[in-house]
Amino acid sequence: MAPNKAAIIDMGTNTFHLLLVELYEDKFETLYKEKIPVKIGQGGISHNTIHPEAQKRAFHTLQHFKNLIDGEGITKIFAFATSAVRNADIGHEFVSKIQEQFHISVNVIDGDQEAQMIYEGIRFSGSLRDEICLMMDIGGGSVEFIIGNQHEALWKRSFEIGGQRMLDLFHYHDPILREEVENLTSYLEDKLLELAMAIKTFNPTCLVGSSGTFDTLTDIYFESLHQKKSRSQQVFQLPRAEFEVIAGKLLTLNKEQRLQIPGMIPMRVDMIVVASCLIEYILKLIPVETLICSNYALKEGAIAQLMGKHSLAALQSR
Structure with missing residues (x-):
């Protein structure tokens, strides 16, 4: 089979991802990838809108992505938008403008579809075996949880409690105050009751x-070990004890100090504090010794769907 070139655009609440690939029947090759902190949820997500400045950043980034896609001569573009767009009152208008300006048709996916694509991405990475795992993806707008193994997803839900929302609601001081962490934890207990019940039902024994x-x-x-992550590897292990050390640091440092941590990237420096609080909370529900980290997420799930379970035509007509 001759390779099919395709472009995947994942328009997340915090980050826009572009992935240009060559697809084969059972594998893909990355031609180019880039992520840009568009922060489309900033200043608007808590009011169900998209701030004019955020729209400007989004269009600027999409123009850049379109230039790269055209440069590769790629005509198959699969664009997905998630929490910030699906909950915005002007989401439909925003997507129409993108179609008009860039001839990119954006598929605004619901939480269930998002969780399914994340599951397929994680499965594609080789993170899963026969044991039942809890999988989680912390986005800027929503957080997806899936319980399952390499064979199937037994349970999945999307919760609109992503990093930008948690930031807007709880992280007013820098470093974050103990009281803010406690308020956030109570909020998570309340919002994630359904997850706690599912964990009791399915009893997952690993966390991805x-x-x-x-x-x-x-x-x-890896920086703390003075090691470099292998580019060809999709799955990494983070010992829980090491996560606790990092999370402890993140809660006591201000933004400037967090930026100094080797391995930290500017686009993650704000959200990583509340995200770590969420992981801490999940570790109370499923106390594992090791966190398994998959490089693959929604956009690779889209590729898995493109390569196998759906023909290119099926995905285009959705």
Whole structure:
């Protein structure tokens, strides 16, 4: 089979990702990838809108992505938008403008579809075996949880409690105050009752975090060992004890100091504090010794769907 070139655009609440790939029947090759901290949720997500400045950043980034896609001569573009766009009152208008200006048709996916694509991405990374795992993806707008193994997803839910929302609601002081952490934890207890029940029902014995925050946490861990992460590897392990050390630091440092941590990246420096509080909370529900971190998430799930379970035509017509 001749390779099919495709472009995947993941328009997340915090980060826009572009992935240009060559697809084969059972594998893909990355031609180019880039992520840009568009922060489309900033200043608007808590009011169900997209701030004019955030729209400007989004269009600027999409123009840049479109130039790269055209430069590669790629015509198959699969664009997905998640929490910030699906909950915005002007989401439909925003997507229409993108179609008009860039001829990119954006698929605004619901929480269930998002969780399914994240599951397929994690499975594609080789993170899963036969044991039942809890998988989590911390986005800027929503957080997805999936319980399952390499064979199937037994339970999945998307919760609108992502990093930008948690920041807006709880992180007013820098470093974050103990009281703010306590308020955030109570909020999570309340919002994640359904997850706590599912954990009791399915009894997962491992925890897999996908992309984003988990990438940065493993970067910080590897830097602390003076090691470099292998580019060809998709799955990394972060010992819980090491996570606790990093999280402890993140809660006591201000932004300037967090930026000095080897392995930290500017686009993650704000959200990583509340994201770490969320991981701490999940570790109370499922006390594992090791966190498994998958490089793959939603956009690789889209590739898995493109390569196998759906023909290119099926995905285009959705």
